Structure formats: structure tokens, C-alpha cells
Amino acid sequence: MWLYSPVMMCCRMQTSGMMMFASRPPPDADSAVRSTDSDAAQARLSAVRKGYLADPYVNLLVPRSHLVPARPPLINIGTYVRSEALDALVEGWLEAGDGVKQVVSLGAGSDTRFWRIMAGPLKDRVSQYVELDFPEITTHKAQAIRKHKELHSILGPDVKLEKGGTALISPQYSLLPVDLRIAPSESLAPLLDSLSPHIPTLFLAECVLVYMPPSASNALLQWFSDNFDCVGGICYEMFGLEDRFGQVMRENLKARNVSLPGADAYPTLASHTARFQNHAFAHANALTLKTIRQSYISPAELERISRLEMLDEIEELELVLDHYAISWGAKLPPDSEAGDLARVVGDLRGWGLAAKT
Numbered sequence: 001m002w003l004y005s006p007v008m009m010c011c012r013m014q015t016s017g018m019m020m021f022a023s024r025p026p027p028d029a030d031s032a033v034r035s036t037d038s039d040a041a042q043a044r045l046s047a048v049r050k051g052y053l054a055d056p057y058v059n060l061l062v063p064r065s066h067l068v069p070a071r072p073p074l075i076n077i078g079t080y081v082r083s084e085a086l087d088a089l090v091e092g093w094l095e096a097g098d099g100v101k102q103v104v105s106l107g108a109g110s111d112t113r114f115w116r117i118m119a120g121p122l123k124d125r126v127s128q129y130v131e132l133d134f135p136e137i138t139t140h141k142a143q144a145i146r147k148h149k150e151l152h153s154i155l156g157p158d159v160k161l162e163k164g165g166t167a168l169i170s171p172q173y174s175l176l177p178v179d180l181r182i183a184p185s186e187s188l189a190p191l192l193d194s195l196s197p198h199i200p201t202l203f204l205a206e207c208v209l210v211y212m213p214p215s216a217s218n219a220l221l222q223w224f225s226d227n228f229d230c231v232g233g234i235c236y237e238m239f240g241l242e243d244r245f246g247q248v249m250r251e252n253l254k255a256r257n258v259s260l261p262g263a264d265a266y267p268t269l270a271s272h273t274a275r276f277q278n279h280a281f282a283h284a285n286a287l288t289l290k291t292i293r294q295s296y297i298s299p300a301e302l303e304r305i306s307r308l309e310m311l312d313e314i315e316e317l318e319l320v321l322d323h324y325a326i327s328w329g330a331k332l333p334p335d336s337e338a339g340d341l342a343r344v345v346g347d348l349r350g351w352g353l354a355a356k357t
């Protein structure tokens, strides 16, 4: 999920949402949070179909993908900006320095990033890629991986389903069921069997931490900081929800039984940067999607996407994009053999998405 503008929520309530709530009791809070994965995957599918993004895998992970309606232009553009920036950050991390890296995706949902990386020039840079989510989500994803050759052929022949079908393990990629609110010393301990503390490790939290209390998300950051010599993190989520826009977003989410217990603790970009710094990720930064669109997407790309669909409401687009932040940070070893990594953690430019001049 990424956008909760009044426009989008209006569309949603007019379609399946209202009918579902009328005929069934409200879903429990965790199932409502899990349902945000469909929002994210369907938004990505829409952006791919309209030509904003290239992703040959997303339709394999969206059930009945042929029935998914197109999202409004505002959502497609937001999905595009988010995706381009996150890809640039992840690719910047993988490219930096010599040697392989590890990636852990928290609340990965139906994300296709692993397959997209494996289809590109950075595939040999990944020694381990781990995805974590609730068991209901990992079961569904494991089944989709098993079903589609395009997904499982990339994993090689040595693929095992474990834990009653909720986990999928292969030499390079693992999909594991975890409730990320549980103390990481317990919930993430199995990761230490397959990940090396000495290989540079990146964690991704794309629209995930906001759904859990700050104590739980802070414990996750601290766990990565404590367990890896060289570690980076990237977070993406909504923020600054104290205004009218935020109030409408929260009301709309409440109607779906979704709350944002992580939002109030990080109301500003500075607080998102400080979240990393508080856990020894000394090199940290944060930007809004609005700034990224204005200052980091090339004029040629902006021109290309402007031709895909008509967008009347630039002001509304900017208002929405201004409520989503991408933040990142890195904890590097004191001797800097990791000099190359230090060079890339300064800002998004260094990570690969060039600022416009």
C-alpha cells in the first residue's frame, strides 16, 4: 500500500470494500494489515501495465491479476517515484565496494525485487536474500513461486518448502514466516544460521514499520546494528500525519481496521533520520517522494511518464507525495576497508539516482 489520498479511498470504498464490510464481520487487525500487501502489489501492477515501470514478475504474484483495475494516475506516479528511488538505493548498496552482500526484506509481501535483481547485472552481488512476513503472506507467496516457472527457475533445483508450507528455502533465497513485533532476539534468531555477520547486509522496510509500535521497530533496527559489522537499512512510509491530510488518511484506514501505531513517533524527516542514528547507523538521510520527484528524477523520465496519462492535479500529487518518506542509514566498520560504502551513503545521488542539475 502506499497512497491514501481521499481520491483513492473514495474509489476503494465504492468498490469491494463497502460490500465486504456489509456482509462479513470486520477482519481482525492483523488480517487488515496483511491486506495492505494486495494494495501495494496491485498498485505496482497498475504502474507496470501503464508503462511507468518494467516488472515481468508482479502479475505472477497478484491473484486474478487480469481483474485488477487500473489505478488513478496520481497513484501510478507515486508508485513509480517510490519504486525508482528504492531501486536506486538498493542497487547503490549492492554495487558499492567489492564482494557480495546480504539483503533482508522485512514485511516483503509480494515484492518482486529479488527476481528483478536476479535478472540483472547485480545478481552475482547477492549472497543471500531473505524475505519475512506473516505466515499467511509467506504461504501464498511460496505457492506462487512453486507454481510459476519464471519464479522458481531462478532459485535453482534445490528448493524446499518447510514449516508446513509457510517457509521456502533455497541456496540463495529464503522466505520465512515471522511476526516482526516479536522480540528479534527470538524471531530473527534463525537468520543468523544462514547470514554471515561479516558480509555487508541491507535491510529493507518498505511500508512496514509504520504498522507496528515504535518499540518493536526500534528493536529491529537495534538487532541489525548489533548483529552485523557493516549494515545498511532503507525505510519507506507515510509521515507527517498531524494535518488534515493525515487525519483523512487515518480515518480511511480505520474504516478498514488498519491503524498506524508507528506514525506518531516519526512525524518529520529529521525524526526519520534520527531513527537510524539512534541505532548507530551514523550515515543517515531522509527525503520525501515530493523532493525525489522534483529533484532526482531526470527531465527525460518526467517527460516520458507525463505522456503516459493525463494528470490534472499536480497540487494534489505534491500534497500526497509530501506525506511519504524514504529514509536510509548505514553503520560501517570503523577501519574503512568499507570506504566505498562510506562514499555511497551520503545521499540518494551517491546511491545511484542522480540529482537533476
Ligand SMILES: C[S@@+](CC[C@H](N)C(=O)[O-])C[C@H]1O[C@@H](n2cnc3c(N)ncnc32)[C@H](O)[C@@H]1O
Pocket: 001, 002, 033, 034, 035, 036, 037, 040, 041, 106, 107, 108, 109, 110, 111, 132, 133, 134, 137, 178, 179, 180, 181, 205, 206, 207, 208, 211, 212
Ligand atoms: C504495505 S505492505 C508492503 C509490502 C512490500 N514491502 C511492498 O512494499 O510491496 C506491508 C507488509 O508488511 C507486512 N507486515 C506488517 N506488519 C508485520 C508484522 N508485524 N510481521 C510481519 N509482517 C508484517 C504485511 O503483512 C504486508 O505484507
